[in-house]
Amino acid sequence: MKKNAITLIVAALLLVIFVLLLFTYQVRQSEVVVVSTFLKPTDTITNAGLYLKWPWPVQSINRFDQRVQTFEDKFGETYLGDHNLLLMSVYVGWRISDAKAFFPKFPGGSTELAQSKLENILTSARVAVCGKHNLSDLVNSDPSQLKFDEIEKEMKSQVEADLKKSDYGITIEFLGVKRIGLPESVTQAVFTRMKAERNKYIEEAKSKGDAQAAKIKSAADRQAADLIADATAAATRIQGQGDVEAASFLGVFQQNPDLAIFNLQLEALKNSLNQKSTLIFDERLSPFSLFQNLPATSQGK
Amino acid sequence: MERSIQKNGLVNLAVALVIFLAGFGVTVFSGSLAGQAASVFLGLSVLVAFISWFQMRLEENARVEKQEMDELAQSRGTSLFEARDAGSFPAQNARLQFEKYFVPGFTVLLLLLEAGAAWGLWRWSSQNMASLKPVNAMASLALFGIFALLLFLFGRFSVTMARLENNRLLRPGSSFLLAGAYICLLTAIGILGVATKQYPNADYWAARVLCVLLGLLAVENLLALLLEIYRPRVKGKITRPLYESRIAGLLAQPESLFTTAAQTLDYQFGFKVSETWFFQACKKSLPILFLVQLAALMLSTTVVFVDAGEQGVLEHYGKATQVLGPGPHLKLPWPADVVYRFRTDQIQSFTIGYTNDAQSEASRVVLWTVSHAKEENFLVGNRSLETGKSDNTNDMGNKPLGLISVSIPVQYQITNVKDWVYNNTTPQDFLESLATMEVVHYFAGSDLNDILSRGRLDATSILRDRIQASVDEHKLGAKIVFVGLQDIHPPTAGDVAKTYESVVGTEQGRLSQILGAEAAAIRANTLAESQAFIVTNVADAYRVRVTSAAYARAALFTNQIPAYAAAPSVYRQRLYLQNFAAATQNARKYVLLVTNTQDVIIYDLEDKVRYDMENLAITNSP
Numbered sequence: 001m002k003k004n005a006i007t008l009i010v011a012a013l014l015l016v017i018f019v020l021l022l023f024t025y026q027v028r029q030s031e032v033v034v035v036s037t038f039l040k041p042t043d044t045i046t047n048a049g050l051y052l053k054w055p056w057p058v059q060s061i062n063r064f065d066q067r068v069q070t071f072e073d074k075f076g077e078t079y080l081g082d083h084n085l086l087l088m089s090v091y092v093g094w095r096i097s098d099a100k101a102f103f104p105k106f107p108g109g110s111t112e113l114a115q116s117k118l119e120n121i122l123t124s125a126r127v128a129v130c131g132k133h134n135l136s137d138l139v140n141s142d143p144s145q146l147k148f149d150e151i152e153k154e155m156k157s158q159v160e161a162d163l164k165k166s167d168y169g170i171t172i173e174f175l176g177v178k179r180i181g182l183p184e185s186v187t188q189a190v191f192t193r194m195k196a197e198r199n200k201y202i203e204e205a206k207s208k209g210d211a212q213a214a215k216i217k218s219a220a221d222r223q224a225a226d227l228i229a230d231a232t233a234a235a236t237r238i239q240g241q242g243d244v245e246a247a248s249f250l251g252v253f254q255q256n257p258d259l260a261i262f263n264l265q266l267e268a269l270k271n272s273l274n275q276k277s278t279l280i281f282d283e284r285l286s287p288f289s290l291f292q293n294l295p296a297t298s299q300g301k
Numbered sequence: 302m303e304r305s306i307q308k309n310g311l312v313n314l315a316v317a318l319v320i321f322l323a324g325f326g327v328t329v330f331s332g333s334l335a336g337q338a339a340s341v342f343l344g345l346s347v348l349v350a351f352i353s354w355f356q357m358r359l360e361e362n363a364r365v366e367k368q369e370m371d372e373l374a375q376s377r378g379t380s381l382f383e384a385r386d387a388g389s390f391p392a393q394n395a396r397l398q399f400e401k402y403f404v405p406g407f408t409v410l411l412l413l414l415e416a417g418a419a420w421g422l423w424r425w426s427s428q429n430m431a432s433l434k435p436v437n438a439m440a441s442l443a444l445f446g447i448f449a450l451l452l453f454l455f456g457r458f459s460v461t462m463a464r465l466e467n468n469r470l471l472r473p474g475s476s477f478l479l480a481g482a483y484i485c486l487l488t489a490i491g492i493l494g495v496a497t498k499q500y501p502n503a504d505y506w507a508a509r510v511l512c513v514l515l516g517l518l519a520v521e522n523l524l525a526l527l528l529e530i531y532r533p534r535v536k537g538k539i540t541r542p543l544y545e546s547r548i549a550g551l552l553a554q555p556e557s558l559f560t561t562a563a564q565t566l567d568y569q570f571g572f573k574v575s576e577t578w579f580f581q582a583c584k585k586s587l588p589i590l591f592l593v594q595l596a597a598l599m600l601s602t603t604v605v606f607v608d609a610g611e612q613g614v615l616e617h618y619g620k621a622t623q624v625l626g627p628g629p630h631l632k633l634p635w636p637a638d639v640v641y642r643f644r645t646d647q648i649q650s651f652t653i654g655y656t657n658d659a660q661s662e663a664s665r666v667v668l669w670t671v672s673h674a675k676e677e678n679f680l681v682g683n684r685s686l687e688t689g690k691s692d693n694t695n696d697m698g699n700k701p702l703g704l705i706s707v708s709i710p711v712q713y714q715i716t717n718v719k720d721w722v723y724n725n726t727t728p729q730d731f732l733e734s735l736a737t738m739e740v741v742h743y744f745a746g747s748d749l750n751d752i753l754s755r756g757r758l759d760a761t762s763i764l765r766d767r768i769q770a771s772v773d774e775h776k777l778g779a780k781i782v783f784v785g786l787q788d789i790h791p792p793t794a795g796d797v798a799k800t801y802e803s804v805v806g807t808e809q810g811r812l813s814q815i816l817g818a819e820a821a822a823i824r825a826n827t828l829a830e831s832q833a834f835i836v837t838n839v840a841d842a843y844r845v846r847v848t849s850a851a852y853a854r855a856a857l858f859t860n861q862i863p864a865y866a867a868a869p870s871v872y873r874q875r876l877y878l879q880n881f882a883a884a885t886q887n888a889r890k891y892v893l894l895v896t897n898t899q900d901v902i903i904y905d906l907e908d909k910v911r912y913d914m915e916n917l918a919i920t921n922s923p
Contacts, residue, residue: 006588013595026636028619030723048620050637056497068725068775070734091734093725093775108501141682141701143746174775176738180680180745182704187678190702191795194683198800202807209811213818220822224829231833235840242844246851252858259865260858262873266880273884278906280891287878288892 022055032066032099034109035059044100062109064102068093068173071115073122075179082134085186090126090155091178094118095171102169114170118159122175125158138180152176306468307361309459310354313474316455317346320448320481331441334426335491335504338511339445339484341418345411345518346481349544350474352407356542357470359399362392400540405529408522408543415519423512430505438496445489452482473545480552484511514548521548602635610646612718615639624718641722645715648782651733653740654679654707669790669798678704678792679741683749703749704792711736711768712783720778732777736784739767753789761786 027033029048034041037059045051046066053059075089096102099109106113129151137147156175163170182190253260273279283291321343328336370390456479463471487507494503525543606629607613613625615632616639625640632638655676683703713732715721725731743764744752752760765784772779791797865872891904 006592010588010592026619028616029621030726031619048616048618050618060497065726067723068731070725070727070731072734091738093731135702139680139682139702139745141684141746141748141751146742146746148742148745176735177741178734178738179741181678182680182702187704188795190704191792191797194703194791194797195795195800197683198797198804201804202800205804205807205811209814212811213814216815216818216822217825220818220825223822224825224832227826227829227833228836231836234833235836235843238837238840238844239847242840242847245844245848249851249855252855255859256862256865259861259873262876263854263858263861266876270880270884273888276887276889278889278891279885280893280904282893286874287881288894291892291894 025061026050030067032064034062034099034103041100064096064099068095072178073119078130080130080135081132084135085183087181089179092175093173095173097171098169101167121159121162125155129154306471307357309462310357313459313478314350314354317350321347327441327444331437333504334508335488338422338508339488342484343481346477349477353470353474359396363396366392404543411544412519412522415515419512419515426508438492442489442492442496445485449482449485452478456482473542476550480549599634605630605640611642612645613640613642643718648712650712653709653737672793676706679744681705681744681749706790706792708788710785710787713779713781716780717778720776724776735771736768757786
């Protein structure tokens with residue numbers, strides 16, 4: 001008997017749980033719920049709490065996340081107004097604003113499908129808006145020239161207008177350019193250009209170095225030449241001074257010019273024969289004149 | 302009666318085969334993950350039903366053979382057939398060989414199939430969570446419902462037959478059939494969840510449960526194989542088929558939990574464990590134990606402990622009512638109150654740009670020219686690339702573009718947990734994207750060389766302010782604690798960074814060149830100074846020499862005058878001869894003594910080559 005009572009309690013408990021599961025449902029604060037009665041959407045619950053319903057298949061519950069959902073479109077090439085190409089991706093935050101309208105538009109209320117459709121609209125808006133702007137609106141070393149805000153506003157307006165046409169039940173909360181880049185071939189060209197810019201500095205540094213070194217060397221050479229020239233001039237002056245000083249003794253020689261001249265001749269003779277020389281004398285020249293009056297011998301002259 | 306049991310086995314096999322094929326077709330049609338797992342289970346049922354039916358046939362043949370031999374022995378007397386050799390009972394031998402070799406082999410095969418299917422389906426289901434096509438869900442639901450019903454009817458009948466007849470060989474197939482009914486029902490419930498859109502992942506979770514079940518069957522088979530080695534062999538005791546699954550039996554007849562457990566223990570230990578007081582007490586108290594467990598489980602959900610550094614958001618029937626701080630908290634039991642916890646005090650971080658790979662992290666040196674990871678280049682302005690003024694806006698030459706690689710760590714804290722949870726579906730991803738956008742926008746309006754040098758410090762504070770402003774604007778409930786330009790450099794690709802290094806190297810080269818020139822200048826000037834000194838000194842020496850010589854000569858002359866005056870010709874001749882001898886000392890002299898002859902005298906004044914030069918030895922030495 002006791003065992004039966006416990007079994008009954010367990011069974012009753014399980015039954016209560018089962019009934020509660022069938023007749024009630026919770027709505028989380030992050031959710032919006034569309035209640036369908038015989039598959040027809042009849043009510044939308046946006047406030048969190050516990051609610052009653054008829055069990056399936058009379059009523060069914062379709063839950064949607066009412067928070068901001070985000071996605072990034074493909075990083076795609078975009079043709080700009082100045083005929084440049086730029087890779088761009090746009091980040092979008094969207095929200096299901098009207099679950100009743102959203103639910104039938106996408107099979108099963110699939111947010112993946114909604115994002116897929118939204119991406120089509122977004123890509124179209126991106127291409128259209130970027131076609132009106134130049135590269136310098138998106139990349140510019142002068143930040144005041146950038147037009148990101150303007151471009152993003154234009155894109156958002158375009159997307160909102162497209163969504164409004166078909167009443168998707170979606171609201172765009174924000175939209176922003178997330179990434180910009182260059183196609184591979186252009187990237188390589190920019191690399192080459194950046195290297196060329198650096199090579200310019202390299203050549204500048206090299207030529208500056210050459211020039212400065214040449215200047216320093218030239219200045220030094222000039223300074224050396226100046227020094228030597230000054231020294232040479234000084235030396236000439238000193239030599240002249242010596243000559244002047246030596247000339248002051250010339251008056252002494254005037255006392256006997258013949259002897260002085262004879263001395264000079266002797267000095268010149270000595271100097272001129274200082275080198276290797278061959279002299280041919282005859283017997284008339286002193287001291288060889290001594291050979292003239294030698295007594296004859298039987299063996300020779 | 303044995304024939305009837307065999308028929309039951311054959312029916313089991315036929316039903317399992319038909320429903321397996323149908324179930325597989327429905328699974329392919331619907332893409333249900335649970336259906337795939339159920340198909341595997343039904344396929345295993347076919348194998349088990351076939352083997353058990355085959356074993357029944359072998360046993361039946363052995364039984365008939367034995368009966369015939371006994372009858373023959375009775376009619377002809379026993380003496381002739383006392384010595385019965387193995388060849389006398391081919392059917393019995395076939396059965397024994399089958400039980401000895403084939404059954405363990407089949408059990409191993411079953412184990413491999415179950416383990417492989419559990420592992421493969423688990424991986425497959427995790428990669429294809431939503432493979433069930435909602436369009437086909439209702440039809441699949443109906444078909445699996447029918448399969449469940451058919452399997453239940455046939456399985457229930459077969460199980461009852463097996464119990465009534467106490468036929469051990471009918472049990473495995475029957476149990477699998479009946480368990481298959483519940484598995485098909487579970488599959489149908491999973492599909493129902495998807496069909497009604499209330500539980501879109503129900504099919505996935507049903508598949509996961511079935512994967513676990515397949516894994517358990519594999520473990521059970523493994524244990525059965527291992528325990529079979531140590532099982533005591535009692536003579537006359539009928540052995541259970543090794544491939545019979547007790548888990549499948551339990552699934553088929555959950556009410557017989559204790560019976561199954563008792564049978565298992567009795568069979569394994571060889572005595573009646575099920576008759577012990579402990580086993581009986583557990584059996585009697587099971588409902589109470591279940592209730593107590595349930596109550597304890599519910600009570601455990603009324604207390605929540607929030608860890609230090611965490612905050613919990615309490616949802617009362619889905620409505621966020623309270624933010625709980627660290628410590629214990631009471632709440633209503635699940636599912637009325639649910640608490641979601643978040644680490645709010647923890648400094649969390651992510652990196653914009655590239656993240657260093659493990660190899661770079663381990664390295665103690667970070668170079669621009671060595672790639673740290675797969676680098677992402679950011680577009681940046683570059684004034685120094687402007688090549689001149691042009692009015693043509695389409696002129697690419699005037700687009701000051703540059704590329705830069707950065708690694709920017711961003712650290713943040715959750716400050717308002719409700720905003721963090723309820724404003725965005727993926728707040729962390731959202732925060733990362735907002736930060737990336739701000740970085741991209743900032744770089745697009747900056748100058749490359751500026752950001753690489755002077756603007757670096759400003760950039761971090763500007764970026765932090767901008768990201769914080771963006772986070773506040775979108776009500777993310779987070780505080781940006783730190784933004785750093787951890788690494789920023791020109792792209793490694795295309796040797797761009799290398800060229801930047803070359804500029805620095807060339808600058809050093811320029812300075813070296815200047816220093817070299819300065820050294821040469823110093824040398825030249827010093828040499829010039831010394832040369833000037835020499836020239837001046839030489840001149841000075843000349844001056845002194847000339848002056849002294851003139852003085853000496855004058856003095857000498859003054860002294861010569863008296864001598865000359867005393868004997869002019871003698872003194873003159875004396876001077877002449879003294880100087881002549883001295884002057885011609887080294888000269889080659891020819892003295893021609895004959896003056897009045899007509900002879901022609903020829904002097905060869907040519908220098909002779911030296912003798913030692915003529916006999917110079919030539920060697921090969923270097």
